[in-house]
Amino acid sequence: MRLVTWNINSLRLRLPLLQRLVQEEQPDVICLQEIKVQDSEFPEEGVKSLGYPHVLRHGMKGYNGVAILSRLEFLAKDPQNWCAKDDSRHGRVILPGDLDLQNFYVPAGGDIPDAKKNVKFAHKLQFLDEMNAYFRKRRTKQKSIMVGDLNIAPLEHDVWSHKQLLDVVSHTPIEVEKLTSIKKAGKWVDAVRHFVPEDQKLFSWWSYRSPDWTKNDRGRRLDHIWVTPDLQKSLKRARIRKDMRAWAQPSDHVAVVLDFD
DNA sequence: ATGGTGGTCCTACCA
Numbered sequence: 001m002r003l004v005t006w007n008i009n010s011l012r013l014r015l016p017l018l019q020r021l022v023q024e025e026q027p028d029v030i031c032l033q034e035i036k037v038q039d040s041e042f043p044e045e046g047v048k049s050l051g052y053p054h055v056l057r058h059g060m061k062g063y064n065g066v067a068i069l070s071r072l073e074f075l076a077k078d079p080q081n082w083c084a085k086d087d088s089r090h091g092r093v094i095l096p097g098d099l100d101l102q103n104f105y106v107p108a109g110g111d112i113p114d115a116k117k118n119v120k121f122a123h124k125l126q127f128l129d130e131m132n133a134y135f136r137k138r139r140t141k142q143k144s145i146m147v148g149d150l151n152i153a154p155l156e157h158d159v160w161s162h163k164q165l166l167d168v169v170s171h172t173p174i175e176v177e178k179l180t181s182i183k184k185a186g187k188w189v190d191a192v193r194h195f196v197p198e199d200q201k202l203f204s205w206w207s208y209r210s211p212d213w214t215k216n217d218r219g220r221r222l223d224h225i226w227v228t229p230d231l232q233k234s235l236k237r238a239r240i241r242k243d244m245r246a247w248a249q250p251s252d253h254v255a256v257v258l259d260f261d
Numbered sequence: 262a263t264g265g266t267g268g269t270c271c272t273a274c275c276a
Contacts, residue, residue, distance in 0.1 A: 009276080010268055034276080036269065062269045063276090108276055120275090151276095208266040208276085252267080252276080 001260055002027045005103070005147035005223055007205075007253035011035035011067065015046050017247060022050045025257055028071050029095070033105040033149040033253075035065035042067075060088040066103050066148070068093050083126050100141060104131070104148035109169045121169060124151070128178040135186035144228040146188065149253060151222050152179045155193070157201045158221035170220055188226035191258050192238045204240050205253045213245055225258050234261040 004027040008014050011032060022030075030052065037043070038061045047055055052069035058079035059065035065088045068077075075094040082089060089105040107127050110120030152175045156162040165171040183190070196202055203219025210218065227235065236259040244254040 013268075034268085063274085110275090208268095210265070249267095 001029075003029045003031070003101075003145065003147070003225065003258045003260070004255050005031040005033075005149075005225055006255040007033040007105070007149040007223060007251060009034045009036070009251040009253065011037050011065075012041070012043055014249070014251060015043055017244075017250070018047075019050055020247070021241075021244070021255055025255075027257070029101065030069040031091075031101070031103040031147045032067045032069070033065075033103070035059055035067050036062060037065060056091045056093050058088045058091045060086070064088045064105055066091045066105050068101065068103055070095070072096050082130050083123060085123075089127070098143055100144040102144075102146040102148075104146065104150060106131075106149065106151045108151050109175070111169060113167060113169045113172045113174075124169075125174065125178065128175070128182065132178065132182045132185050135182060142228055142230045144186070145225065145231070146186070147223075147225045147256075149222055150179065150224050152176065153203075153220040153222055154179050154183075155198055155221075157199060158203070160201070160203070160216065160218040160220070165220075170222060183226065186226070187229055189229055189232050191225040191227050191235055191260075192221075192240065192256060194232065194235055195238045202240060203242070204256055206245050208252050223253055223256050225256055227260070231260060236260055 038059050042057050054070040056068040056077040077093045079091045092102045107124040109124035110118045112118040115122035153159045153171050154176050159165045159171050202221050204221050204223040206213040206219045239257045241255045
C-alpha cells in the first residue's frame with residue numbers, strides 16, 4: 001500500500017504536476033490539502049482519469065480545501081467542521097479492512113504568535129485543542145492513519161534553525177506542546193521519523209518568499225503522516241519528495257510518501 | 262525590522 005500526502009496549493013493549477021506524481025509513484029491513496037476549489041468546480045474527470053475513481057472532496061471557494069483520491073473504495077466518508085467554521089480543513093474515509101484515514105489542514109496561524117493580538121493564531125490553537133479532545137474521546141482505535149499539513153514543525157531538526165524559529169509561528173513552544181499532546185492522545189507514531197533519526201534535518205516546505213529555495217536549505221517539516229502503534233510493524237518505507245520543490249511552477253510543499261503492508 | 266513570492270478572484274486576503 002502506498003499513501004501520499006501533499007499540500008498542492010491549487011488542485012486545478014497543478015493537475016499536471018499531480019499527474020506527474022501519479023506516474024512516478026503510483027500511489028493507492030492521495031491526500032491533498034489547499035485544493036482551493038469549491039466542490040461544484042472540482043476537476044472530477046481529471047482526477048478519475050489519473051486512476052482514482054473514489055474521491056472525497058471538501059472544498060470551498062478560494063481558500064483551504066482537502067481531498068482524498070483513492071483506487072480503493074470507501075466504506076464510509078465523512079468531512080467534518082472544526083471550530084464551528086465551515087472552512088474545509090478535514091476529511092475522513094474508511095478504507096477496506098477498516099483502515100481509518102484522516103486528512104487535516106490545520107490553520108497556518110498568521111504572523112504574530114500571540115492569541116490575544118492575532119485571531120488567526122487563536123484559531124490555530126483552538127483547532128489543535130479540538131483535535132486533542134477528538135482523539136482523546138474516541139476509543140483506542142486500531143488501524144488508523146492521520147495525515148496532513150499540520151502547519152507545525154515539532155522537532156528541533158524539523159526546522160532549519162531551532163533557535164531562530166522559536167518565536168516564529170509553526171515552531172513556537174505552545175504549538176509544539178499542543179501537537180505533542182495530540183500525538184500522545186491518539187498514541188500516534190510519526191511514520192516518517194520512524195525511518196529518519198531525530199537528529200537529522202528533514203523538511204517538507206520551503207517558502208516562496210526566497211529568490212532561491214535551495215540557498216541554505218531554509219525549510220520546515222509541516223507535513224506529517226502518523227499511524228497507530230498496531231501499524232508500526234507494517235511500515236516499510238517513508239520518503240519526502242524534496243525534488244518536487246524544483247519542479248516548474250511548484251507548490252511550496254512537497255509530497256510525503258509512505259509504503260506499508 | 263523589513264520585505265520577499267505565489268494562489269484565488271477582482272479587491273484584497275491568505276499562505
